[in-house]
Amino acid sequence: MFPAPRHDSYGKPHLMKARVTVTLKTGILDPQGKAIEGALRSLGVDGVASVRQGKVFDIELEGADPKKAEVLLKEAADRLLANTVIENYRVEVVG
Amino acid sequence: MFPAPRHDSYGKPHLMKARVTVTLKTGILDPQGKAIEGALRSLGVDGVASVRQGKVFDIELEGADPKKAEVLLKEAADRLLANTVIENYRVEVVG
Amino acid sequence: MKAAILVFPGINRERDMARTLKLVSGSTPNMVWHTDHELPAGTDLVVVPGGFSYGDYLRCGAIAARSPIMDAVRAFAAKGGLVLGVCNGFQILCESGLLPGALMRNAQLKFICRDVHLKVERSDTPFTRGYNAGQVIRVPVAHGEGNYIADGETIAKLEGDGRVIFRYASADGMIEPNSNHNGAINAIAGIVNEQGNVLGMMPHPENHVEEAIGRTDGRGLFAGLTEALGRAA
Amino acid sequence: MTANNVKITPALVAEHGLKPDEYQRILDLIGREPTLTELGIFSAMWNEHCSYKSSKVHLRGLPTKASWVIQGPGENAGVIDIGDGQACVFKMESHNHPSYIEPYQGAATGVGGILRDVFTMGARPIACLNALSFGAPEHPKTRHLVSGVVAGVGGYGNSFGVPTVGGSVRFHSRYDGNILVNAMAVGLAETSKIFYAAASGVGMPIVYLGSKTGRDGIHGASMASAEFDDDSAEKRPTVQVGDPFSEKLLLEACLEIMEKGCVIAIQDMGAAGLTSSATEMGAKGDLGVTLDLDKVPCREEGMTAYEMMLSESQERMLMVLKPEKEAEAEAIFRKWGLDFAVVGETTPTKRFIVRHKGEVMADLPIKELGDSAPEYKRPFVTAQKLPAIDAGAVEARGSIADALERLIATPDLCSKRWVWEQYDHIIGGNTVQRPGGDAAIVRVEDGPKALAMTTDVTPRYCEANPFEGGKQAVAECWRNLTAVGAKPLAITDNLNFGNPERPEIMGQFVGCVRGIAEACKVLDFPVVSGNVSLYNETNGKAILPTPSIGGIGLIDDFTKSATLAFKKADEAILVVGETAGWLGQSMYLREICAREEGAPPPVDLIEERENGDFVRSLILDGTATAVHDLSDGGLLIALAEMAMAGSIGAKLDAPPDDIPAHAYWFGEDQARYIITVPAAKAEAVLARAREASVLVTSIGVTGGDALALDGERAMTVANLNERSEAWLPAYMAGEA
C-alpha cells in the first residue's frame, strides 16, 4: 500500500524533531470539546469556561536545515495533516 | 446530557487560557501515526522519518491564579483528558 | 449501467455495494484499486463506498481522498460523470474537494448504527428520480462521524440552490432535533455538488434493498440511477 | 551485552510465574540451566492461559464429536459442516484482565484476536458476538468500564467490517474488580479449503506476516530489573493497542494467498506471540523450527530476543509457505502494505532453535515444550446443595404490575440498545435478525441458508449449583437457537472462573464443566472450541462462575425463521413446557425481594429436547407466528418483550390456583417457550402437543395496547417500553 521508506531511519545522525499543531477554526462547532466541557463539570472540575480539542503531530525529519524542514512541514500540513476548510495549523521545528 | 455551565463564559473579565497536550507513551503502538507516515510518503513529502499523533485541549478557565489553574488542569488531565495507562500529558497556562 | 466501485485499503462496504448494484441494475460493477490512475473505459457511475479507509485515521476519508484514483474521479466528475459517495465515501468526497463541508464526530460522540428516516427533498436528480419529492424513506446509518458542517455561507448556498437532497426526519417527515441522530446542520444527510452530478450521503441505501433482510426503501436510489443511465446510453 | 546468560535465581523463576517444581521440571527436561530467553519461553508456554494446566483433565470430558464436526478443540477455532461444501468456523475467547486495565484497547484487541483465530483457518468472518460482565452499576469504575469496553468492541469490529450481531451484558458486584469481556467470531469457509497449524515438510520457509513487533504486552513480571537492562523505563509492560485497519488488510492478504495456494500451515500470533505460534506449528507437524530473530520486523530499536519471543503485538501471523510460491505471496503482502519476512525454516530435528545476532538464544525440544507442560489435578470441593425454595413461602412484594415495571428496568433485564447501537450490526447485508431477539440470524451468502448464533450463561445459577448451572447455560443457548427456528449444531465455551488453586473454585469449575458435558451429550450439541480464563479474582473475592456458551445453529431457509414480536391481535398465546413457579435464584427474588437464595431451577434435558423439537416443527411449518424462549424473569418478562417488540398488548388468563401469582408470572422454570399461533389453529396445536407428549397451555390472546391481567392495573406497552429503554442511557449519562 505504501512505498517503503527510502532509508532506514534508525541511526541517522540528523533527525530533527518538529511539531504540527492543528486546531479547529473559530466558529466551527466542536462536539468533542463541548462534551468534554460538560464531562469536566460533571466530574466537579470547576471553573472550566470552554474546551476546544485539536491534534498534534510529532514528526521526526531527516536533514539538518530547519528552514527546509519548515517548508516541508507546511506542505505536509496543507496537503494532508489539516483540513483547511475547518482547521488551522501551526508548525514548530523544535530541534 | 450535561449540567449547564454555572455562568455564561462570555464577558468574564478573567479568562485564563491554557493548553493540555496529550501524547502517547513511548513504545505504545500508534496506528494513526503509522498510517500518516505512509500517506505522506505516498504524497511525495520527502524526509519524514516518523509521525506520532497526539491531542491538544485548548481550555479557557475562570479566575486569575495560574497556580490554581495548573492544579485544576492536572486534575482534569488525570481524570479525563488523558488515558494515563497509555498517554502522557503536559499542562501549560498561557495567560 | 457501467459502475466502478473504488476500493481503498480499509474500505469494507464495497461488497455490500457491489451486490446491491448487481441486484438492482443487473450488471456487475468493476472494482477499482486506489492506486490505479484511470477508471475503466466506459464507466458511467463511480461509487465511493462506505467503510474505514485507512482506518479513518487522521480524519475520516482524508488519506483516501489523496489517492491517485481520485484525480481520475475529479476529471470524470468535471465532465459531468455521476459520482455517488456513501458514508466513508461522502467523507472522502468532502476531503477531496468534490463536495463542500466536512463531517465531524456525531454530537453524542458515539458510533450509531440504526434505521433512520430520511426526507427526500428532490426527485429531479439522477440519484433520486426513483422517489417522490417529500417522500420519507427508512434506511440504516452506521457511522461515528456523520455530523455535517460547513460555514454559514456554504450552507446558505446549499440551501438556496436546493442542493440538500436528503435530511434526517421523523417517520412522518418532520425535521426535528430528535430525529437528527448525529447533530448535522439543518439535519443534512446528503448533498450534491453545484452541477448536481456528485452526491454524498451518510446513510446506507445499499443495505435496504431486500425485503427478506429488512426493507427495500434504498432500492429507489439504485433503480433510479439504472434508469437514468440506461436512458442516457 | 546480550541479556541471555543471566543467572536464573529462584526470584526470577517466581517472577515468571513458575513454581519451584515446575522449574525443576524444566531442568530435568533440558538437563541444564535455561537461558533467560528459554525461561521466558517456558513461562509463556506453561502459564495457565497457554497450557490449560488446571483445566485440561476436566475438558477431556466434553463431547466434541458429531458427524458434522470437521474440527473440534485443538486448533485456532472449531469447524462444522453446514452443507453444500460450506463450513462454519467459530470460537469465543476472553480478554478480561486487559479490558479492566484499559477498557477500550483491551476489548478492541480481544475482538481482533478472536477474528484472527477465525480467518487464520481460511474463513471470512461474517459475524461477531460478545458476552460482557460488569460490576455493580453503583461501583465507581463501572460506568467508565462499560463505556470503554463497548466503544472498544464496536471500534474494532466496525472498522474491520464485520457485523456484531449479538451478545449479552450483565452487572453484578462480584465483577467489580474483575470484569469479563468474552468475544466470539464466526466465519465461513469452504470445507475443502480449511487451513491448519501443523507444518509439514523439512526446509520450508517460515514467514512472518502483518504488523511489526513492539514491546506490547510483555508481562514477564516486573522484569524491569537492572539485571539485564539499565533502561528500565523501556521495559515497562505496555498495553496492546489494536489496529483494526491493519487487521483488515491482513485478512484480505491472508485470504488472497490462501486462495492462490501458497500456504502449507498458518498460525496467528496471539498469546505468547512468536513463541507459541512457532512451537505449535512445529510440534503439530512433528518438525523442528529454527527462527532467526534478526529478520523479525521490529517497531522499536534494540529489542532483545527475550522481548521478541514474548511480545504480544497484535495483527501478526506466522505461516509455512510453499517455497515455490514465496515471490507470489510476498507480492500480495506488499500490495496490502504489510510486512513479509522469512524468519526461519522447518527442520527435521524436533528442536526449537532461536538465533539472534549470531548467537543461539534458545535451543529446546519442541514437542516437550507443549506436551510436557505440567498438568494438575487440583483438589476440589463440591459446594453443598442449596435447598429448593418453596414458592408458597416467598411473600409477594407489591402488585404484579409493580414488579413487572421494576424488573423490566433493572440493569440485567432492560434493553441493551445503548450497547448494540454502537456496533455496526448490518454490514455485509446479511443480518436477517438484528440484536434484540433470541438469537441473531446471518444469511449465508445469498441464502436461503442462514446461521443462528447466540451467547448465554446464567452465572447466579452456576454459583448456586455448578452442575445444574452448566447444564442450564448450554440448554438456554440451545433454546435460543431453537426459538428462531434453527437446528442447534455446536458450541464454543469460554470458561471464566476464579483462582483454581482454591478447592471451592475448582469445585465450581469441575461442576460446570460436567454440567456442560451432560447437556451437550443429551442435546447432541458438541463443543468444538473454547477458552479458559482462571484467576478472575481480587483479594480472595472471585467472580461468579461464568461459563459463557456461544452456540451456532443452522436454518435451511431464513425466510422461515421466527421472531419474538407479536404479529397481530387476536392470536392465541401458548406456553410450551411446564410452569411450576420456581423462584429460587430468580430475578424476582433478587430484584424485588433482595434475596439471592436457594437452588436454581433444575434442567430436564430430555424435556428441553422434546419441547424444543416441538417448537421448531411449529416454526418450520409456518404455524407459530412469534416465538420466544423463557429465561431470566420468567413468563411475564418474556410476554412484555414480545409485546414491546410488536407494539401489541395481550389479555392474559389468571394463573392456576395452585401456584402463587408472583411465582407463576416470574418463576424461572426451564425448558419453556411462548409461542403465538392464529386463533383458528390453537386447538390443532394443542392436539399435536398431546400427541407428542409435550405440555402446551393456552394462556391468553394478543391485542390491545397493554398487558391486561385479571385484578391488576393495565401495563401499557408504551410505558413498559419507555422503562425498558430508559435505564441504560440514563445510567451512562450519569443520571441513574
Ligand SMILES: Nc1ncnc2c1ncn2[C@@H]1O[C@H](COP(=O)(O)OP(=O)(O)O)[C@@H](O)[C@H]1O
Ligand atoms: N473450554 C474449552 N472447551 C473446549 N475447547 C477449549 C476450551 N478452552 C480451550 N479450548 C481449545 O483449546 C485450544 C487452545 O485454546 P487457546 O489457547 O484459547 O487458543 P489460541 O491460542 O488460538 O487463542 C483451542 O483449540 C480451543 O478451542
Ligand SMILES: [Mg+2]
Ligand atoms: Mg489462535
